[in-house]
Amino acid sequence: xxxxxxxxxxxxxxxxxxxxxxxxxxxxxxxxxxxxxxxxxxxxxxxxxxxxxxxxxxxxxxxxxxxxxxxxxxxxxxxxxxxxxxxxxxxxxxxxxxxxxxxxxxxxxxxxxxxxxxxxxxxxxxxxxxxxxxxxxxxxxxxxxxxxxxxxxxxxxxxxxxxxxxxxxxxxxxxxxxxxxxxxxxxxxxxxxxxxxxxxxxxxxxxxxxxxxxxxxxxxxxxxxxxxxxxxxxxxxxxxxxxxxxxxxxxxxxxxxxxxxxxxxxxxxxxxxxxxx
Amino acid sequence: xxxxxxxxxxxxxxxxxxxxxxxxxxxxxxxxxxxxxxxxxxxxxxxxxxxxxxxxxxxxxxxxxxxxxxxxxxxxxxxxxxxxxxxxxxxxxxxxxxxxxxxxxxxxxxxxxxxxxxxxxxxxxxxxxxxxxxxxxxxxxxxxxxxxxxxxxxxxxxxxxxxxxxxxxxxxxxxxxxxxxxxxxxxxxxxxxxxxxxxxxxxxxxxxxxxxxxxxxxxxxxxxxxxxxxxxxxxxxxxxxxxxxxxxxxxxxxxxxxxxxxxxx
Numbered sequence: 001x002x003x004x005x006x007x008x009x010x011x012x013x014x015x016x017x018x019x020x021x022x023x024x025x026x027x028x029x030x031x032x033x034x035x036x037x038x039x040x041x042x043x044x045x046x047x048x049x050x051x052x053x054x055x056x057x058x059x060x061x062x063x064x065x066x067x068x069x070x071x072x073x074x075x076x077x078x079x080x081x082x083x084x085x086x087x088x089x090x091x092x093x094x095x096x097x098x099x100x101x102x103x104x105x106x107x108x109x110x111x112x113x114x115x116x117x118x119x120x121x122x123x124x125x126x127x128x129x130x131x132x133x134x135x136x137x138x139x140x141x142x143x144x145x146x147x148x149x150x151x152x153x154x155x156x157x158x159x160x161x162x163x164x165x166x167x168x169x170x171x172x173x174x175x176x177x178x179x180x181x182x183x184x185x186x187x188x189x190x191x192x193x194x195x196x197x198x199x200x201x202x203x204x205x206x207x208x209x210x211x212x213x214x215x216x217x218x219x220x221x222x223x224x225x226x227x228x229x230x231x232x233x234x235x236x237x238x239x240x241x242x243x244x245x246x247x248x249x250x251x252x253x254x255x256x257x258x259x260x261x262x263x264x265x266x267x268x269x270x271x272x273x274x275x276x277x
Numbered sequence: 278x279x280x281x282x283x284x285x286x287x288x289x290x291x292x293x294x295x296x297x298x299x300x301x302x303x304x305x306x307x308x309x310x311x312x313x314x315x316x317x318x319x320x321x322x323x324x325x326x327x328x329x330x331x332x333x334x335x336x337x338x339x340x341x342x343x344x345x346x347x348x349x350x351x352x353x354x355x356x357x358x359x360x361x362x363x364x365x366x367x368x369x370x371x372x373x374x375x376x377x378x379x380x381x382x383x384x385x386x387x388x389x390x391x392x393x394x395x396x397x398x399x400x401x402x403x404x405x406x407x408x409x410x411x412x413x414x415x416x417x418x419x420x421x422x423x424x425x426x427x428x429x430x431x432x433x434x435x436x437x438x439x440x441x442x443x444x445x446x447x448x449x450x451x452x453x454x455x456x457x458x459x460x461x462x463x464x465x466x467x468x469x470x471x472x473x474x475x476x477x478x479x480x481x482x483x484x485x486x487x488x489x490x491x492x493x494x495x496x497x498x499x500x501x502x503x504x505x506x507x508x509x510x511x512x513x514x515x516x517x518x519x520x521x522x523x524x525x526x527x528x529x530x531x532x533x534x535x536x537x538x539x540x541x542x
Contacts, residue, residue, distance in 0.1 A: 076501050083499075088492060090444050091493050091496060092496035094497060095407075104500055106511070108500060108508060110508060120511060138444060138447070153500070
């Protein structure tokens with residue numbers, strides 16, 4: 001069942017000549033982990049901002065669980081369903097104490113105090129930040145701040161969580177923390193996750209990988225399949241994971257290898273099999 | 278360098294001062310300030326100093342923290358002291374000198390008054406999270422909403438401003454380092470030169486502050502913010518017995534000060 005549906009969505013930023021989205025058709029399955037990859041200016045962020053009505057299509061329409069994102073009267077309802085996490089953790093934390101920040105969204109929704117408390121504690125435990133609930137956000141590391149931001153979104157109890165380059169400003173450790181948190185949310189809590197990124201390795205664990213280019217979808221499929229099309233990836237100026245690269249180079253020199261082995265272990269296994277074989 | 282500023286900073290803790298209702302603390306600070314301005318003689322100043330010191334003790338705020346907060350005020354404090362020393366009539370300490378005993382006494386009292394005033398407000402902000410503070414303020418000023426005053430908007434703006442002080446300070450530090458690396462000089466020259474040197478810091482700082490504000494607004498809307506209407510709070514403010522006791526003590530302090538003022542001591 002699709003939970004987000006884009007129908008021939010066109011979008012042009014006001015005052016811009018070029019279209020940022022040119023006729024995107026897209027359906028996202030409930031409970032899936034979808035990664036969206038693309039260069040700067042490929043329209044991937046614009047795509048994300050359509051999912052909770054920050055931007056409304058100039059043409060076409062976006063449906064989230066049947067709600068049209070252009071319908072202003074249902075905007076709050078839509079935003080409660082689609083939690084959005086942004087790039088800069090500093091600019092989305094509103095409170096001086098971690099738990100107060102996580103409580104912000106349910107407070108806006110008029111949830112009862114006791115229930116807010118329960119949601120805040122649960123959300124903080126989910127992202128593994130419960131110990132730091134009384135800390136000041138500016139004293140946390142980038143990865144921790146971003147996990148607080150994720151908790152702030154989870155406290156709304158959304159069905160979908162959209163992350164717009166959540167790791168762009170983080171160090172490798174912080175990136176790892178955020179990605180594993182997000183993966184866990186999808187796998188254990190059944191949340192639909194849309195992860196916008198430009199790091200290949202973050203897409204490896206996704207169910208589906210969409211490559212955006214010039215405002216339209218250039219490739220769409222399982223990550224292993226999409227990466228296997230190295231020519232396309234290079235045309236888009238994207239580097240593929242090193243495992244795929246290695247397999248590709250070996251294949252070019254005559255070894256018969258599948259390009260779909262993404263993680264290091266299965267990649268090594270394939271090579272060993274070939275060498276023995 | 279800039280990171281040392283502690284203005285509007287909250288030190289989380291679990292003392293009785295932290296547990297008091299923010300409304301109580303706001304009212305207490307108001308009572309305290311009024312009481313402070315009633316102080317005339319040494320006895321009054323002595324009492325209020327002791328009260329302040331005990332409050333610091335109770336809330337586990339060290340003198341060091343207070344001094345750190347006072348640092349930016351040193352100029353004003355010393356100016357007040359100097360003016361009072363030189364411009365108060367009375368008996369000169371050495372015949373023919375402009376400095377009088379009364380002047381010295383006044384200077385000490387004035388400095389004490391400013392320091393105590395700042396300390397009192399610091400005790401409030403050090404022990405109360407800005408959110409609690411603005412929540413308390415919003416409720417206390419609530420009746421003004423009937424006059425169509427945008428109380429909710431004002432208080433949320435305040436809490437946002439407080440939230441972003443450390444972030445913006447960090448950013449200023451970064452920009453200054455970047456400009457220094459390219460040869461900017463902030464330390465030498467007269468006041469005007471230095472003010473001019475700050476311009477290349479302020480411009481990027483403002484640009485980035487606006488960008489932040491923009492992103493923050495989108496992030497807030499994404500989290501269903503739609504003004505104060507229908508908003509609830511996780512932390513409900515409940516007045517406990519200790520709040521009434523504290524308020525009573527505050528009123529007593531004020532009454533004592535007014536009484537002592539009448540006696541002139």
